[in-house]
Amino acid sequence: EPEVTQTPSHQVTQMGQEVILRCVPISNHLYFYWYRQILGQKVEFLVSFYNNEISEKSEIFDDQFSVERPDGSNFTLKIRSTKLEDSAMYFCASSGAGTGELFFGEGSRLTVL
Amino acid sequence: GIQVEQSPPDLILQEGANSTLRCNFSDSVNNLQWFHQNPWGQLINLFYIPSGTKQNGRLSATTVATERYSLLYISSSQTTDSGVYFCAVGYSSASKIIFGSGTRLSIRP
Numbered sequence: 001e002p003e004v005t006q007t008p009s010h011q012v013t014q015m016g017q018e019v020i021l022r023c024v025p026i027s028n029h030l031y032f033y034w035y036r037q038i039l040g041q042k043v044e045f046l047v048s049f050y051n052n053e054i055s056e057k058s059e060i061f062d063d064q065f066s067v068e069r070p071d072g073s074n075f076t077l078k079i080r081s082t083k084l085e086d087s088a089m090y091f092c093a094s095s096g097a098g099t100g101e102l103f104f105g106e107g108s109r110l111t112v113l
Numbered sequence: 114g115i116q117v118e119q120s121p122p123d124l125i126l127q128e129g130a131n132s133t134l135r136c137n138f139s140d141s142v143n144n145l146q147w148f149h150q151n152p153w154g155q156l157i158n159l160f161y162i163p164s165g166t167k168q169n170g171r172l173s174a175t176t177v178a179t180e181r182y183s184l185l186y187i188s189s190s191q192t193t194d195s196g197v198y199f200c201a202v203g204y205s206s207a208s209k210i211i212f213g214s215g216t217r218l219s220i221r222p
Binding site for chain 1: 143144146148154155156158161163199201203205206207208209210211212213214215
């Protein structure tokens, strides 16, 4: 069964470092998303991406964050200068044409020290 | 923006019991999903149900879109049903899908 894959599963970084989280969405999906979940809290929307551009972003998705689809398969989230409060699980999701049904990867846990 | 409220926030049950989880939302939506977040943190799709009723084994869900709520039923609970159940709603594929705060379900053996 097709699935969304994310790497790395866990990354530890120093405050101020750049981090890139990678996702391979389901191959025929057109809509891509990043969400984050701080430990014990709810899942928060960061950004949606369609047709090679951002469709919508939340207040959390400030200038420190960027997304890119560098080739036909990968979808990346970059955090330019990490802060302690960026420590969270980051989930990538994708959706097929017109359905709005999200399929999530297993998440990348980011720990900022 | 859309507000999503889930109830109850916590639920503790004995194995074999039945439960009903509720999701209320503040606006008309085109997408509604139920997810189970297992103890390892994975978000497992349960139902995509913007309207109507669906069943999958011991689980079923009903969404009454005109009244802006959805219900998730779990029958004959098992310890593996433990975890957090999230409802998520949205207007369209390109827009944000908003999660509720979840219901934490604990099934005791």
